[in-house]
Amino acid sequence: MSNSDESVSLNITNVDVLSRSAPTPKRVNEDRWLAIESPSVPYLFTAAVIDGAGVRKSLPPLIKVLKDSFPDFTPSAYTAYLLKKSLNEQLSVEPEKSLRETLIIANQTIREMISNIFGNFDSSKILSGLDQHLKHDEHNIRLVLPACVVTVARLNLTSRQLEFAHLGDTTLLEIFQDGNVVRHTKDQMGPFDCIAFEQIMALQKEQELSHFRDAMLLPESRNFIIESGLRLNYVDLDGKTDRHNGCGVVNGMSEMEDYIETGVISINPNNTLGFALLTDGLELPTPLHERAEQRIKRFLRTSRLIQKHGLRGLHNEVVRMTDRDIYFDRYPRTKHRDDATGIYIQIEKDE
Numbered sequence: 001m002s003n004s005d006e007s008v009s010l011n012i013t014n015v016d017v018l019s020r021s022a023p024t025p026k027r028v029n030e031d032r033w034l035a036i037e038s039p040s041v042p043y044l045f046t047a048a049v050i051d052g053a054g055v056r057k058s059l060p061p062l063i064k065v066l067k068d069s070f071p072d073f074t075p076s077a078y079t080a081y082l083l084k085k086s087l088n089e090q091l092s093v094e095p096e097k098s099l100r101e102t103l104i105i106a107n108q109t110i111r112e113m114i115s116n117i118f119g120n121f122d123s124s125k126i127l128s129g130l131d132q133h134l135k136h137d138e139h140n141i142r143l144v145l146p147a148c149v150v151t152v153a154r155l156n157l158t159s160r161q162l163e164f165a166h167l168g169d170t171t172l173l174e175i176f177q178d179g180n181v182v183r184h185t186k187d188q189m190g191p192f193d194c195i196a197f198e199q200i201m202a203l204q205k206e207q208e209l210s211h212f213r214d215a216m217l218l219p220e221s222r223n224f225i226i227e228s229g230l231r232l233n234y235v236d237l238d239g240k241t242d243r244h245n246g247c248g249v250v251n252g253m254s255e256m257e258d259y260i261e262t263g264v265i266s267i268n269p270n271n272t273l274g275f276a277l278l279t280d281g282l283e284l285p286t287p288l289h290e291r292a293e294q295r296i297k298r299f300l301r302t303s304r305l306i307q308k309h310g311l312r313g314l315h316n317e318v319v320r321m322t323d324r325d326i327y328f329d330r331y332p333r334t335k336h337r338d339d340a341t342g343i344y345i346q347i348e349k350d351e
Contacts, residue, residue, distance in 0.1 A: 010157040010269055012045055014346040018311035022281070022337045030054075030077040031279050031341035032084040034152075038095040041158060046091055047343045048152035049170050050083050051279040052076025053249055056143040056229035060129050061117050075146035082109055083148055083250050099152050099165035100262050103250065111252035114145065121252060142232040147251035151185055151277050155345060160268075162275060166261040167248035171283060173276040173299070174265065175306065181299035184263055187280075188247040192231045196224040197288055197332045211327035216334065225334060233259060267347070274346035276306060281338030282314060285321050285331035311342045 021029035030052030038044040055075055066073050073081065086106035090097055111121050118125045123138040126145070134140045149168020156162070164172050166185040174182045197212075204215035215221055233255040234246025241258040248259025284298050305314045322337045 009043070009350045010155075010160055010267065010347050011350045012155070012157070012345060013348050014274075014344070015045075015047075016306075016310045016344040016346075017342070018282070018315055019339075019341040020315060021339050022335065024335075027339075028072065028074050028077050029339050029341075030074060030080055030148075031281070031339040032080040033341050033343055034084050034087055035343060036088065036091050036095070042096075043157040044095050044154055045157065045345065046095070046152065046154040047277055047345060048084070048087055048150060049277045049279050049341050049343060050080045050148050050150045051168070051170055051281070051339070051341070052080040053147040053149055053168070053232075055146055056226040057130060057134070057140075059126070059144045059146070062114075062146065065117055076148060079110055079146040079250065080148040082106070082113060083150060085109075087152060099154060099163060100260050102152070103150065103165055103167065103260055104257055107250050107252060107254075107256050110146070110250055111254075114252050139230060139235070141253075142234075142251070143226060143229045145232075145251040145253070147232060147249040149189075149249055153275065153277060155275070155347070157350075160266065162265045162267060164261075164263055164265075167250060167256065167259055169247075169280050171276075171278045171280070173278070173302070175273045175276060175303045176271050177273050178271075179300055179303045179307070181303045183299065184265060186261060188243075188259065188261075189228075189231070192228045192247060194288060196228045199224045201288070201332070211329055212332050213326075213328040216328065269347065269349040272347065273307070274344060276302075276311075276342060276344045278342040279338075279340060281340035282311065282318060282342040284314075284318060285325070285333065287330065288332050306344055311344055314342070315340050 019031055019033055021027045032050040034048040036046045053076055062075055066078055070078055083106045086109045087102055090102045115121045123141045126141055127135045149170050151166045151170040151172050153162055153164040153172055169187045169189040172185045200215045200221045203218055203220055209215050231247045232249045233253045235241055235255055241255050248256055284302055305317055325331050
């Protein structure tokens, strides 16, 4: 690359945003999104998608607070709201602030919210309302804490770099001019969902049920999903975090810090068309054991849909695929369709 090319900065030619709640009566959209533009040098554009993670066990004191003061929120939606609010407040004042640090500070906001309800962030107090067999193991705090997952990305138009911080199963995709795609974030929860789905499939076979959806309704299946919640900001028996056995979420636990993924991407404007941030509800559904070639095809299809029809076109395809799989057999999942949120940022060279 010549020196003249290296001095070229970027322009944002399009920002496409979509956020749709799942088609369930009285459903609250538990997703949130954020976009902040810094109009002065070094010309920054920061975006985030946030996905509220459903709690495994309800926390009655929190439910009461929300019912009294925030009746339009579920615990997950409220946590996503608080995270967005904190990110917005921090980055509006300090646009170049460390994205990792912004997540840590936002996590502290969630911790303070829980502490205000219970007097302090104490596992024994928080778990006191649970069933007897759950309340005496402090690891079970993960089952009741409201949580959300997030990808936040900052595009520096002057230096032609994108930096990101990530927790959970939201997605950052880089889409290239030739249609190819690179996923820069890890699906931290995917392996543990897979374990739970395999257990549910075994129940389906054992009880000779016709469809995966039938097996999902069994109490035993619900327990498999509940147990997967122990992976959130996981610690082993020695109290140590382990990225191979855990998933990062924003839920007030300090262990979250060990699960934050960060990265910096150098952008070649001759190759890169744009970046897409997606919650999992806006990703094309996948079979339980997706092969490498299937994954490549799925991302190529995602790229084509976004380039041709925008995020609305991608969402329409998600709807079509899930509506044709009403028994959850082709694409095992816990619900027919999830909330879907995305931001697509298209770029070009500033000639």
